[in-house]
Amino acid sequence: MxxxxxxxxxxxxxxxxxxxxxxxxxxxxxxxxxxxxxxxxxxxxxxxxxxxxxSKEEILETALGDALDGLEGVLRQARAVAAGDRLAEVLQGAVRVLIEQLPAVTLLLRVRGNSDVERRALDRRRAFDQDVAAIVQAAQAEGAVRDDVDASVATRLLFGMVNSLVEWYRPTGPEGAEALARDVLTIALDGLRTR
Missing domain, CATH: 1.10.10.60 (Homeodomain-like)
Known part of the structure; x- marks a missing residue:
């Protein structure tokens, strides 16, 4: 069945x-x-x-897995994109995942490592962050984004902005996923792009 x-x-x-x-x-x-x-x-x-x-833990693990699978899928899709566009692809994809899986991503962002399930989810989240930091470093090496900001710090700041959407974004609001993703890119990358 x-x-x-x-x-x-x-x-x-x-x-x-x-x-x-x-x-x-x-x-x-x-x-x-x-x-x-x-x-x-x-x-x-x-x-x-x-x-x-x-168990309740299986429910948590399934929900966190859905959110993390979506984010990891964004990284897999970004590998097919030209290196200079990879960061934009990851940011847009992360916004889409957040909007499509808003409750699960909200739950993911609230876990603190109080159980094995949460610790495994946090490990996957850290690996995602490290992969994004590597994409930022590659974009810096190409001269596509500023290199005077540490790649790990830039990643935390970018995803701080993306993750904050769980606090205020409402699916019934005036802006859809694509428009919101464009707005995030405008704010994030125009502040990082070299002149």
Missing amino acids: TDAVKRGRPGYDRRGLLDAAVTVFNESGYDATSVAALAARLGLSKAALYHHFS
Whole structure:
């Protein structure tokens, strides 16, 4: 049986239950949300929740994996782009992932390493940051962006801006993913480009 077909009570499929659980984790905090409270909030029995996921940790791991898979996919796609355009491609792709997976990325940005699942997610996030810093370094070496800013610092600042979107971006707002990605590029790269 596929995840899309396998349904629990009251009509949640695995994806729907995951999305609802991530919303609860973001509202109440992962650590503060017990399985019993999660099941009650979703109108499920604990058995119905366990029909789809073996534990609260599996729900967290799946959600964090979705966010990280999306970000890592951006890096894979950027490899096919000319080196000078790679940083712009990564920034645009990261904005798109954030918007498409806003709840999961929000959850990712809130983990602190309190469990093995969180530590593994943080390791993957650090690897992503290191890969982006290498892209910044390559762009600096080509003269495409300023080289008077440390690549790791530039990466943190750029992704600080991108990650801040989880705090204020609303999908129902006036600006869609593509327009927002262009705005991020304008602000980020026009401040880094050489004159």
